Amino acid sequence: MFTTILFYILALVLVVAAFRVITAKSPVTAVLHLILAFVNASFIWMILGAEFLALLLVLVYVGAVMVLFLFVVMMLDVKMEELRAGIKTYLPLGLTVGLIMVVEMSLVLSLSWGDVGPAADLGNNYNNARTLGEQLYTQYAFAVEVGAVLLLVGMVAAIALTLRRRRDVKYNDPGAALRVRAKDRVRLLDVPAQEAFNAKSGEQS
Structure with a gap:
């Protein structure tokens, strides 16, 4: 009974937080509600017995991705008029x-609501992390490889967009610096001497 009540409370908070993500006017507020939604989803997974997925959701999404999004949103000068x-x-x-x-x-x-039966008795020695790993790298190995390739392409694309050539930055060519000769580095000029001008007397000395 307590687990059922806790599940509905967490589900209600999750739905409200998800609704606030898409309705909040401030990007910072939306990101904070998204973090709340992820945390509540991890709590629900913990209640359902998926401890590994719950901890993974907190560590990866809340601990890394959402904090990164929050810092990016706070550092960017987001103009809400342009977004609206x-x-x-x-x-x-x-x-x-x-x-x-x-x-x-x-x-x-x-x-699928009527086909759901009681939860299966998995025993005390059941390890959901091991079962998940066996399923991912045996039955769904191709899907994991495709997802890894997509993530690699996205990472390379992000790096390529970040490291685009900017015209307002001066670039140095290491190869050209190594090929330079001594006479290209130092140039001696023969400047003729000029006579000093005395400002008080108006005469040259």
Whole structure:
């Protein structure tokens, strides 16, 4: 009974936090509510017995990704007027996509709700981390490799976009610096001597 009540409380907080992520006016507020949503999702997974996934969600998403997003959003000069300028243009498309997702989730839940039976007795020596690893690297090995390639492509693309050639920065060519000769580095000029001008007397000395 206590587990059921706790599950519904966490689910309610998760839904409210997720709703605030898409309705908050401030990006910082949206990121903070997204962190709250991830934490509540990890608590629900902990109740369901998936301890490894719960800790992974907290460590990876809350501890690294969301903190990085928060710092990026706080350091960027986000102008809310520019963000709201095109919301009316993309609002119908966004509502259509959201409606399709809600209908699909409703159909899946309605069809699978009656087929859910009692939880299986897995025993005291059951290790969900080991079971997850065996499934990922045996039955779903190809999917894991495809996901790894996609993440690698995304990382390379992010580095390429960050390290684009800027025109306002001076670049040094190490190869050209090694090939330079002594006469290219130092140039002696024969400057003729000039006579000093005496400002008081108006004469040259």
